[in-house]
Amino acid sequence: MVSLPEPAHRSYLFAPGSNTRILGKVLDAGADAVVLDLEDAVAATDKASARSAVADLVRDRARGAPCAVHVRIDRDAAGHSTTDVDAVVHPGLAALRLPKCTGPDAVRAVDHQVTALERERGIPAGTIRLYPTIESAAGVLAAGAISRSSPRVAALVFGSVDFAADLGLPDLADDDATLLARSTLALQSRAAGIGRPVDGAFTDLADEQGLRRAATRARRLGFAGKSAVHPTQLPVLHEIFTPSPAEIARARAIVAGLDDDTATAVVGGAFVDAAVVAQARRILATAREPSEGANR
Numbered sequence: 001m002v003s004l005p006e007p008a009h010r011s012y013l014f015a016p017g018s019n020t021r022i023l024g025k026v027l028d029a030g031a032d033a034v035v036l037d038l039e040d041a042v043a044a045t046d047k048a049s050a051r052s053a054v055a056d057l058v059r060d061r062a063r064g065a066p067c068a069v070h071v072r073i074d075r076d077a078a079g080h081s082t083t084d085v086d087a088v089v090h091p092g093l094a095a096l097r098l099p100k101c102t103g104p105d106a107v108r109a110v111d112h113q114v115t116a117l118e119r120e121r122g123i124p125a126g127t128i129r130l131y132p133t134i135e136s137a138a139g140v141l142a143a144g145a146i147s148r149s150s151p152r153v154a155a156l157v158f159g160s161v162d163f164a165a166d167l168g169l170p171d172l173a174d175d176d177a178t179l180l181a182r183s184t185l186a187l188q189s190r191a192a193g194i195g196r197p198v199d200g201a202f203t204d205l206a207d208e209q210g211l212r213r214a215a216t217r218a219r220r221l222g223f224a225g226k227s228a229v230h231p232t233q234l235p236v237l238h239e240i241f242t243p244s245p246a247e248i249a250r251a252r253a254i255v256a257g258l259d260d261d262t263a264t265a266v267v268g269g270a271f272v273d274a275a276v277v278a279q280a281r282r283i284l285a286t287a288r289e290p291s292e293g294a295n296r
Contacts, residue, residue, distance in 0.1 A: 008285065009033045009068060010225040010233050010241035012151055012198060016041035017050030029231040032238075033068035039075065039099050040085050047074065051132065055087040062092025068135040070131065071095040079106045082113060089117040093128055095154060100162065101132035103142045104149030111150040124292070131198065135159030136166040140181045147192035154197035155224065156185050172290055186222035196224035205230050240271035243283045251287075 013031035015022045017038045026034050036057065042050045052227035053072055062069040072086035073096055080098055088096075098110060107130060114128050130152040134140055138165075147153060160178055163169075170178045202211045215226050215237055225241050228234055242250070253256040254272050272280075 008195075008224060009198075011237040012070065012225060012227045012235065013067075013231065014041065014072075014201065014227060015228055017054040017074065018042045018046040020053055020288040023053060027057075027061060027065045027067060027069070029067075031228065031236050032225070033070055033094070034226070035070045035072050035097055036088075037072045038081070038088075039072050042074070045142060047100070051084055055090070058088050058093050059090045061088070062094075065092070068094040069147050070095040070097055072099060072133075073110075075099060080110050085110060085113050086117065089114055089123070089128060093101055095129040095131055097131040097133060097157065099133050099159070100135050100139070101142075101146055102136060102138040104145045107132055107146060107149040107153065128152065129154035131155055131157050133157040133159045134181070134185060135162035137163075139163075140184050143185055145190050145196050147230050153192075153194050155198050156189055157198045157227070158182055158185055158200050158223075160200040162282050175214075179221075182218070182221050182223070187202070188221070196222055199223045199226040201227040201229045202233070203229055205232065208236060211236050212240065243287045247283055248287050251283040255284065256282040 009032035011031045012033045012035050013026060013029055014037050017023070017036050018041070021035070026036075036054045038047070038050055038054060039059065046133060048190055058069060058071065069092060071084070071088045071093065073088070074081040076083075085096065096110065096114070098107060101107060114130075115125070117123070118125055118127060131154055132146050132149075134143055134146070139146070143156060147156060155185055158178075163178065163181060165243045167177075178268040182197075182199070183255060189195065190196050199214070202214045202263075204210055211233055218241055226237050228237060254277055257272070258277065
């Protein structure tokens, strides 16, 4: 399989697969990645037409798009929709988002199908990544197994709305109620060696301060980015999930001060060990221009 670096997308903008007006402009909205949605945003009567519209968009515009193109596939009685996967896997697709994951078997099934489609359609093996979404107590408890279920798994996504419903949480604004779940995803992702997790969308478009608080908290817990439901949310997400000038300056000083023999550094008179050096390198890797690696 192709060996790909950790995705570093700060924003994942959703677009309903049934809304042709939005599909026509979403790739140019300024997100690091777009998620063309065939699941919750599409009414049951519109599933087939939405699938066709999304497949056409992937085929016609994904290659060379200014952002990474992802598709959130639907679920059916047997698991994740094999019909959706067959329709949308084409050159230029960066990833599939898998909703409501509760264990590794469903991820492996999608991996197996995608592997066959890549071979059939001339896509380099391993190109298309998977983003399992954790939306339940069962999913959180299986996060470690899901993280290791396939080499295609790029990152876990936390679906906060469905998670709150699963647990019967009365207040979605109560961050403490989801702290354990979010921390579990961050810890299991790191232990499995996959990318840092992605936070779910903040749905109140009128509450910019709420979005800012939610994004800041997610980043402090080890999340790399956050889903968005409208382009107006993108500037806040890009600000929060981009390393600050002070962070970048310190990271550069650490790397510049490396002792090649020991992989350690002295910055401002203080000794910096290998773990801090590794973190500095990660900061510099994510500080590049968003256009770099956008199609991963």
